[in-house]
Amino acid sequence: LVGGLVVHPDRMLQNLESTKGLVFSQAVLLALIDSGMSRDAAYRVVQRNAMAAWDGGSEFKELLESDAEVGLPAEDIEELFSFDGISDASRVVFDRLAALDLDTGGG
Numbered sequence: 001l002v003g004g005l006v007v008h009p010d011r012m013l014q015n016l017e018s019t020k021g022l023v024f025s026q027a028v029l030l031a032l033i034d035s036g037m038s039r040d041a042a043y044r045v046v047q048r049n050a051m052a053a054w055d056g057g058s059e060f061k062e063l064l065e066s067d068a069e070v071g072l073p074a075e076d077i078e079e080l081f082s083f084d085g086i087s088d089a090s091r092v093v094f095d096r097l098a099a100l101d102l103d104t105g106g107g
Contacts, residue, residue, distance in 0.1 A: 016083065020053045021060030027080045028064065035072060045069050 016023055025046050032042035049067060053060040061081050064070050070077070 021081055022050055024081050025050050031072060031080055
């Protein structure tokens with residue numbers, strides 16, 4: 001499945017950036033819940049801002065920063081929008097792929 005896979009990091013970054021930050025919505029949801037917001041309220045906040053970003057062209061992070069209901073410090077929001085978290089999580093997948101014996105189809 002991954003034999004011959006060609007990865008273009010610059011294109012991957014462009015694709016991630018084209019989401020207007022929506023790839024970070026799960027991290028935002030979990031941070032809001034961790035801050036004491038109920039899951040339902042956190043979901044509504046994330047959904048409202050995500051749809052506004054998708055429909056209106058604004059960045060998800062900017063909308064969250066200006067939403068009084070969010071209640072997270074700007075530095076916490078900034079940290080949530082780091083690609084480091086995504087790359088750390090995906091590293092597990094690639095480590096598992098590397099551990100497979102792709103030459104014999106084992107694994």
